[in-house]
Amino acid sequence: MSTTYAQTYNEEKFDSILYYLKLADNNKVAFKKREQMCLRAKTLAAEIHSYSLQQKSNLKLIGLYKAFDKNKLYVKFTHENLKLAEEFKDSITVAHMNKNLGYYYYDKVHDSAHYYNNKAEKLFRKLNDHFNTAAVLLDVASLQREGKDYTGSELTLIEGLKLLNKIEYPSKEVIRKKAYFYNSLGIVFNVLEQYDKSIEYQNKSIALKLKLKGDNKSSIELSKNNLGNALKEAGKYELAIETFKEILEDNTLAEQQPDFYVMVLDNYAHALYLSSKKSALPGLYHKALSVSKTLGKDNYKSIVVLKHLAEYYHDLGLKDSAKYYAYEAKRIAEKFHNDDLLKSLLLLSEIEEGEIAAKYLRDYVKLNDSLQKSERAIRNKFARIKYETNEIEEENVKIAKERMWLLIISIVIIVASFLLYIIFTQRNKNKELEFIQKQQETNEEIYNLMLSQNEVIEDARALEKKRISEELHDGVLGRLFGARLSLDSLNMNNSDIAIKTRGQYISELKVIEEDIRKVSHELNADFVSGSGFREIIKNLIETQTATYELSYKLDWESAIDWDEVSNKIKIHFYRIIQEALHNIYKHAKATEVRVSFKFESETIRLSIIDNGSGFDVNRAKSGIGLKNMKSRIKEINGTIAITSQKEEGTTVKIDVPTS
Template sequence: MRFFLFKILILSYSIWGFTQEIDNSYLIDSIQKNILNSKIIDSSLIANSHYRIGELYRYDFQADSAYYHYHKAEKYYKNLNNKIKLARTLYGIAVIQKNEKDMTGSELTSIEAISLLESLKETNEVKKYKSFIYNNLGLVFGQLEQYEESISYYKKSLDLKERLKGNNEVTIIKSKNNLALSYKNAGIYDLALEYYSQIINKKDLINNYPDIYALVLDNFAHTLYLSGKHKDLPNLYFDALKVTDSVNPNGYNSIIINQHLAEYFNNIKNEDSAKYYAYKAKNISEEYHNDDLLKSLLLLSKIEKGEKAAEHLKAYVKLSDSLQKAERAIRNKFARIRFETKQIEQENIKISKERTWLLIISVVAILASFLLYLVITQRNKNKELQFIQKQQETNEEIYNLMLSQNESIEEARTLEKKRISEELHDGVLGRLFGTRLSLDSLNMSNSDEAIKTRSQYIEGLKTIEEDIRKVSHELNTDFVSGSGFIDIIKTLVETQSLAYNLNYALEHDDDINWDSVTNKKKIHIYRIIQETLHNIYKHASASKVNISFKSKNNVICLTIEDDGSGFDVNKAKSGIGLKNMNSRIKEINGTLSINSEKDIGTKVTIEAPIP
């Protein structure tokens, strides 16, 4: 909301301009407060605000405040590299310097502004500000009484103004008036009168711009007076005074006209009228306390006689000294502002360098940290890869061991089955076959009972023969290979239990089809049992361990339970063993849960899908 009001204030300023309807102090206070209170991050907007405050102060004749804000705007525009607005701001500074009698400073500032504009494309705006700056240079050299240079700059200004787009009648008239003024002060009265006549004869000038008409008419009358042409005097002075009083009675513009009237009447020895207009000029100029008051006092010192003349002369000297001191103070203040700004700029440069070095050091530190992070990360990845490789080698070793052990078991079983088969075939089966033949030979007896009995024996022997043949055939066929994994687990448990001085119980569900379980999953289950038994020995101080395999919904459920000391699962640190178990469980898409109670024992439950 504050920022919105700020923009409204600026807009109102730009629309209304500097008229009496605007409360300048209200605008200045409002803009300043919004600059301080609003979080404005647009440097261009801040620069424009300082420039406009400077303009308001300049037209309110507060030179030091105007200079301060102009100077602020100058710094922002320099940082933004906005040459046109920077030149415009420098023009405002040059005008203040000229008004405060710092002619050298005003000249240098004006030349700097002109140089900036010369580097830009000659747009209408560029030409406008160049004409203003040339006009200011004309005023500077006019006050320095260097009228040749003054006339030259006025002509440049007038030439540019006549080439501007739009209605520039007023500003052209002012330049012609200034040019005529320099001709008048240089004693070239004919050219001065020529320019004054051009202005006065403009149609409707008195109606449209009465204040300008009165100013030009007064200058025209004073030029006639200086050139010795008194025919139309003092009527022209009276006409000018009448017009200016109709606009602003006893206003600032009437001071010079009253001075000229006093000068004229003093010249023709009309002392009363001379005193009247001289005192009138003095009384009005006292409100402004500037050079016009100084001129009025000097004029009265010439018109009055005796002690009064001396009093006015003393007042003149005193005011002159006071104005000079004030002008020096203002110029010194301007110098201090620039000096302090230079100091601030140097400090800002120093801070900028420090920030640059800090940025460089920070970037280097960040890059070094990033490289160090990459090195450490890569090293950890290498370690992880080495661990995985080592784990793979261990798994392969276990797998080969399991295969070797399984082959030994299967070989022993095969030999045993072959031996039993041969024994059945060559021993029992042979004897039974001989008995059957003997019985068959005894079948020669014709008694019904003998025949019936022999037939029953023979049939029984046939049945035994077929059963033994069937058993022999089945024994000679390979066992289901899956049963070998349980034997491997049993060997592991027996070995570990013996080494760890543990009693064990191993239960397994015969429904588990270990042939459908991948070798990778078998290896991980083997390793998990091995790691769990090691942890029981190392931490639990247990005396017994129960291990069971069950099948539920095509999921292998492995339970390992001990009667050890137990531990707090929530507070226990995750060591390398538990991390490895979790890693293996993750590999086989299983789940791991650990339940433990102090002084009761620990139960590890692992579930893994069979496929």
């Protein structure tokens, strides 16, 4: 879908879209019918190229799928709406769709939740939308808390509260969101064992929730439960008991929120246990356990109740009962493999005796290490969100000045560096040009040498042709002339002697024929073909190895037609061999060198092998000689491979294509 087309107004279709969307809002209509209405509206909106109506139709569908727990369709159309918004550069909708996806993946795939939350946060910040940025940060803080990054969660929550405090006229939703932030901070500080802070923030959360109009009973009771836990952990058992009792006074709690009722009842019973008020125990624990079983077999909520029962019976010295409930807690906790399993193992190590107790203690340590390692891995995935402290905000003016000076200094350094770069680059270019000029002069010298050698070869060819011509003229032609005269004289004579004589002359002609064929073959064979370059290389190797006191072996493959090879390649081969022999003498301490030329697949391979001391190819630095060799090989589109082992010598293989 293109973002450039214009909306095509069609009154009939426009009215139909509005009708379908209105019908989709009717809760009395069946889900399937409402879905069809949304899809029809969406199709018509696409036909008239109305982006706003397409968005509206998509949002209706997304809300419908969410309400009816159609998760796959919810995700599909959220992504579709996100793509559509991105095409039309609708930043607000893009931000909200990312926020929705982050919330959807919150309890499913933490990595995906963090990914979409991060994208949503950046977009909301750009839009200067403090409320929605804070809403995303609340989810991020919850993910951090679940990953046991409590410090990171605390910092994220504080940053979110700062954003909400910037909103001048806070609405009901802003106040509710603040209450959620205080509640989350209370939970984090409770885990960090800062109980006074935890109690303070839970009280703030409850106070804000009480200000809100409407039915906030469940939310208030949740914060009161968290407050009771903080009071219990702080050792303020009486206040904790009173707090839990307030919640349990709600007679509808067990029926409407049985899972929450189990948790509060267990917390109340545990507070009584810690305050040594045990008259209602273990009855309250068993009541909580009984309600827990109505939620389903091996319900997660029952683990803590079972653990508290095990502690209670262990305290009374009833080991069999203590073991029974401890093992039950462990059995159910193993299905979830989390901190409750860890606590169950520790409890069993305290209840059991001897080797069994030691075994559970070892299992506890092993699982604890495993969980910590896993938690560290999760924390490392999430980038910690940075925020500015009050002190930094107060020093913004000072920082701005420092940044200005830093910018000026940076510009000066950059300009100076650029000028130095130009100077050094120009100097290196001049050196490179000088090197290229010297290289060209050397190449010309070698080329002239090869031309001189070729002149010698051509002279040799001319002399040989002259010799063969004289041999044909003076020898073979003379013998042919004599044989012809003799045959003419015998042509009319048919005597036996004449016939015998003619036969002798015919034999002589056959011998002469063979001599002619031999001379022709010698003329056909270019006996000096390619020998010019070979002689030059042989002379180079003989001269240098004699100077360096090296023995040598030179191998040529006859398949190489050196007359067809360009002079440029020949020159570079000459210089490469020269440089290689010099390097062998200078560095290798060799006594023998082998040079060979082979031809395969339109490629000439030059191999230079020595029996010297060798070196570590990976660590050795390239000297000027090697750099020059590589430069020459690059010029003729060749490749070089160097292998070497200490005390075993070095092999250099150079492959150069002939075409």
